[in-house]
Amino acid sequence: MADERLEKLAEQLEQPLVIQTPGFDARFPNTNQSKNCWQNFVDFQKCVKLKGEDYVPCQYFKRTYESLCPNIWVEKWQDQLEKGVFPGLKERKAHH
Amino acid sequence: MTTMLHTHLFSDMPESKQLNFQDPASPMMEQIIMLHDYTMFILMTILTFIMWMLMKTTTRMMYWRNMNENTKLEMMWTMLPAIMLTTIAYPSLKLLYATDESMEPELTIKSMGNQWYWSYEYSDYENKKMEFASYMMPTEELKMGDNRLLEVDNRLMIPMNTNMRMLITAADVLHSFTMPSLGMKADAMPGRLNQVNFLTSRPGMFYGQCSELCGTNHSFMPMVMESTNLKNYSYFIHTET
Numbered sequence A: 001m002a003d004e005r006l007e008k009l010a011e012q013l014e015q016p017l018v019i020q021t022p023g024f025d026a027r028f029p030n031t032n033q034s035k036n037c038w039q040n041f042v043d044f045q046k047c048v049k050l051k052g053e054d055y056v057p058c059q060y061f062k063r064t065y066e067s068l069c070p071n072i073w074v075e076k077w078q079d080q081l082e083k084g085v086f087p088g089l090k091e092r093k094a095h096h
Numbered sequence B: 001m002t003t004m005l006h007t008h009l010f011s012d013m014p015e016s017k018q019l020n021f022q023d024p025a026s027p028m029m030e031q032i033i034m035l036h037d038y039t040m041f042i043l044m045t046i047l048t049f050i051m052w053m054l055m056k057t058t059t060r061m062m063y064w065r066n067m068n069e070n071t072k073l074e075m076m077w078t079m080l081p082a083i084m085l086t087t088i089a090y091p092s093l094k095l096l097y098a099t100d101e102s103m104e105p106e107l108t109i110k111s112m113g114n115q116w117y118w119s120y121e122y123s124d125y126e127n128k129k130m131e132f133a134s135y136m137m138p139t140e141e142l143k144m145g146d147n148r149l150l151e152v153d154n155r156l157m158i159p160m161n162t163n164m165r166m167l168i169t170a171a172d173v174l175h176s177f178t179m180p181s182l183g184m185k186a187d188a189m190p191g192r193l194n195q196v197n198f199l200t201s202r203p204g205m206f207y208g209q210c211s212e213l214c215g216t217n218h219s220f221m222p223m224v225m226e227s228t229n230l231k232n233y234s235y236f237i238h239t240e241t
Helices: A002-014 A034-051 A057-068 A071-083 B002-009 B028-058 B071-100 B230-239
Strands: B105-113 B117-126 B128-134 B158-161 B162-172 B176-178 B185-187 B195-200 B204-209 B222-228
Touching: A034 A057, A034 A071, A057 B105, A057 B117, A057 B222, B105 B158, B105 B176, B105 B185, B128 B230, B158 B230, B162 B176, B162 B185, B176 B204, B176 B222, B185 B195, B222 B230
Parallel strands: B105 B162, B158 B222
Antiparallel strands: B105 B117, B117 B128, B162 B195, B176 B185, B204 B222
């Protein structure tokens, strides 16, 4: 059992760690990054809604919000999405 | 022993009766110390001069007839202080804006203040998302050479010479994340994400303490950052569960 774990670890250590994180976003140049996190979360939800779960480019937003948002914020918003009370996805009503 | 070497080779934690800054571990802190020394030089020069003037006027009834109705002299002692203040203000402002500058970050770490401990999140890696709490070590559990009220059970590991982005927030009340040897401090507020950028230029263990009064155990929620090379860091990422 331990050998297996060691082997797996050695294997993992062989692979170089991919150093990758969201870059500077000119829309959010300030110290306060709350909106940066929020916008990327909303964009991901919208992207999935429009293009479907399998549309790969949507993952960009997911990676970004996962890197930026505190986990409990994401949990809270996902909970709201499930209950249908998430405030970020209000549909605009069509005017006739 | 290694801990003692780690912590005492450089002064990376507060010490009893300390008068100076902790040893710098980031380019920004070096700049801050340089600004401090430069400002101190001007300050001490002025102080010495003023003290000398005061001594003269009080002890020897210094009187200089040319001091009366002397427009040139008055121009001088108005403008000189103004120029001196500008020479202090300019580098100070420059440094203030430099600390806010966001370099292209390579790693994002989220830090959350809780009553009364810090928790850290590493979420950059697709297959390895980490979240852990960092509590202060109680005095009974300290080993030889450990720093009382400063040691924690889970340290924040970071690779050195890497542009870091730290996002600071709080879960309950105001806290403040600070790392004096890196020259960084930011308030942790519930509902707000504060971003600080930093880079450590050498390996080491850096100690900080919560800097915003947050309740009973405010003094007992230190933060410890271990700066290491990329290899050790990647080992930490792979092994930590």
